[in-house]
Amino acid sequence: xxGITSALQHHHKLCDEDFAGAEEAAHKxxxxxxxATYGKFRTEMLAHFSVEExxxxxxxxxxxxxxxxxxxVMRSEHVQMRDLLRQMxxxxxxxxxxxxxGAAETLLIMMQQHNMKEENILYPMCDQALGQDGDxxxxxxSGLTV
Amino acid sequence: MxxxxxxxxAPPISVPFRFFLTAPLFGMAAGLLLLWQGPEAFTSRWTSxxxxxxxxxxxxxxxxxxxxxxxxxxxVAAGANIWQPRRVTHLTHxxxxxxxxxxxxxFLSETALLFRIAVPFMTISLGAFALIVLIxxxxxxxxGPTIISLRIAVFGLVVTIALGATLASAFGWQLALPLTxxxxxxxxxxxxxxxxxLVAGVAYLVVPMFQLTPPYPAWFTRSFSITLFFLLAAWxxxxxxxxxxxGLQVALACAAALLAMVFAAVTLRLQGQRRRKVTDPTLLxxxxxxxxxxxxxxxxxxxxxxxxxxxxxGVPFLLGVLLMVGVFMPVISGMLYKIxxxxxxMHLQKIGRPGLVVPxxxxxxxxxxxxxxxRLHLAALVLLLGAVPLPWLVYPGAVALIASCIWLEWNLxxxxxxxxxxxxxxEERLAKEQEG
Numbered sequence: 001x002x003g004i005t006s007a008l009q010h011h012h013k014l015c016d017e018d019f020a021g022a023e024e025a026a027h028k029x030x031x032x033x034x035x036a037t038y039g040k041f042r043t044e045m046l047a048h049f050s051v052e053e054x055x056x057x058x059x060x061x062x063x064x065x066x067x068x069x070x071x072x073v074m075r076s077e078h079v080q081m082r083d084l085l086r087q088m089x090x091x092x093x094x095x096x097x098x099x100x101x102g103a104a105e106t107l108l109i110m111m112q113q114h115n116m117k118e119e120n121i122l123y124p125m126c127d128q129a130l131g132q133d134g135d136x137x138x139x140x141x142s143g144l145t146v
Numbered sequence: 147m148x149x150x151x152x153x154x155x156a157p158p159i160s161v162p163f164r165f166f167l168t169a170p171l172f173g174m175a176a177g178l179l180l181l182w183q184g185p186e187a188f189t190s191r192w193t194s195x196x197x198x199x200x201x202x203x204x205x206x207x208x209x210x211x212x213x214x215x216x217x218x219x220x221x222v223a224a225g226a227n228i229w230q231p232r233r234v235t236h237l238t239h240x241x242x243x244x245x246x247x248x249x250x251x252x253f254l255s256e257t258a259l260l261f262r263i264a265v266p267f268m269t270i271s272l273g274a275f276a277l278i279v280l281i282x283x284x285x286x287x288x289x290g291p292t293i294i295s296l297r298i299a300v301f302g303l304v305v306t307i308a309l310g311a312t313l314a315s316a317f318g319w320q321l322a323l324p325l326t327x328x329x330x331x332x333x334x335x336x337x338x339x340x341x342x343x344l345v346a347g348v349a350y351l352v353v354p355m356f357q358l359t360p361p362y363p364a365w366f367t368r369s370f371s372i373t374l375f376f377l378l379a380a381w382x383x384x385x386x387x388x389x390x391x392x393g394l395q396v397a398l399a400c401a402a403a404l405l406a407m408v409f410a411a412v413t414l415r416l417q418g419q420r421r422r423k424v425t426d427p428t429l430l431x432x433x434x435x436x437x438x439x440x441x442x443x444x445x446x447x448x449x450x451x452x453x454x455x456x457x458x459x460g461v462p463f464l465l466g467v468l469l470m471v472g473v474f475m476p477v478i479s480g481m482l483y484k485i486x487x488x489x490x491x492m493h494l495q496k497i498g499r500p501g502l503v504v505p506x507x508x509x510x511x512x513x514x515x516x517x518x519x520x521r522l523h524l525a526a527l528v529l530l531l532g533a534v535p536l537p538w539l540v541y542p543g544a545v546a547l548i549a550s551c552i553w554l555e556w557n558l559x560x561x562x563x564x565x566x567x568x569x570x571x572x573e574e575r576l577a578k579e580q581e582g
């Protein structure tokens with residue numbers, strides 16, 4: 001199955017991978033490695049949020065007329081995750097392993113349950129509503145390439 | 147709005163917390179009873195002390211924490227809304243707390259009157275809980291292996307309650323019933339039907355989520371719960387009086403035990419493949435639990451294949467310790483250490499506004515405190531297992547169990563107090579911002 005959201009789904013796994021790397025580096029106190037992997041993770045996360053908020057969600061809302069629904073919930077969870085990323089930024093700057101680990105653990109659960117909702121509910125809805133839209137698909141793909 | 151997309155349906159934080167804060171108290175009581183009775187406690191599984199101990203752990207600790215977690219989880223993770231959540235919470239919590247006390251007092255004092263009170267009280271409160279949860283689970287539009295596993299688990303709880311009520315009625319009104327047979331089936335549904343399938347259903351969600359492991363294989367999640375259910379059902383039928391095909395009964399019991407062992411092995415393997423390399427207390431608790439489950443399943447198979455083993459009183463004690471202290475208490479502790487800090491954070495988010503920094507999960511309960519409880523619990527498990535060949539070890543084992551439960555309770559109290567403190571601080575900061 002290759003709906004228009006398959007690239008986003010795949011991207012979740014990529015973010016997970018870099019999350020794990022950054023968390024492990026901070027845990028070991030290897031701040032140089034942490035800065036590199038976390039930087040990559042952060043860029044990927046923000047690109048992912050932007051693609052959803054600026055490309056996918058508006059297209060879905062326009063097609064279905066569902067404006068205050070699931071996409072709104074996802075947007076507000078993005079806000080919460082951006083806050084956690086900011087906490088991780090600060091902890092990284094101060095080389096505070098406990099602060100970084102605590103914010104990372106919170107982000108992990110937030111992120112996983114968020115992904116689960118998207119992958120199980122919202123993405124299938126989007127695939128169904130938007131069908132095969134080549135233009136949309138390429139805009140999603142280019143937005144995720146950072 | 148699509149169900150399951152929002153935390154808006156989450157119950158107030160006091161709903162799950164009251165169950166979580168009560169559970170360790172019964173664990174402490176079990177430890178005290180064990181300390182007081184010493185090796186006497188496991189001369190036979192049929193002594194009043196053994197029955198009291200079992201119910202302090204199974205109902206007082208396990209069921210208490212499980213019901214609280216389920217009430218929290220159903221609306222959020224399963225999109226299943228509970229009818230009258232507030233009333234159901236009060237009724238269930240009272241049913242569990244007072245019910246455990248009545249049962250334990252009934253066993254210890256061998257007073258029929260206490261069972262006569264416990265039967266209607268617990269049947270109504272816990273039965274209503276189970277039925278309301280079952281209805282919610284059948285009405286949710288959400289699908290998947292977790293929902294299926296939870297449905298079968300709650301059905302298992304209904305069977306356990308019905309058989310438990312029958313047994314308690316037999317004590318209360320001196321009914322002539324085949325108590326041994328009913329007790330075997332009651333215990334199997336409580337531990338194997340309800341508890342095991344609840345853990346499996348939750349594991350499908352949280353094992354990949356907490357440690358970034360691959361998902362459980364589809365062949366496994368498709369078949370595990372339903373197969374275990376049919377094995378248990380068929381095994382239960384072999385206990386019907388007058389027709390007891392021994393060979394079939396042994397075969398079914400072994401098959402169920404081996405299936406549980408497969409679940410443990412799959413979980414351990416997935417955790418071995420985790421992408422998240424940081425080890426946290428929850429992971430350690432889960433790994434101990436799964437290792438204990440492998441040993442417990444092997445012990446069940448050995449016991450089934452050696453008919454004489456029934457006569458040795460150490461065997462039921464060994465299985466009870468492995469399953470309750472080794473499998474379910476660790477899973478529950480590990481889960482509480484994720485659930486309570488995350489719920490704290492999530493509810494604090496609602497008070498604050500975007501951009502206002504809310505303390506993170508690790509600021510709710512410090513990790514070294516959780517690790518300390520993990521070590522105490524592990525010590526309790528090892529010592530109590532050691533008490534099977536060396537009965538005097540039951541004393542240090544009981545002390546370790548009490549210490550573990552006190553530590554757990556204290557950690558949960560700290561989390562609760564931190565929630566109150568952080569809420570106050572956030573509100574003060576918001577008020578100051580508005581003034582400025």
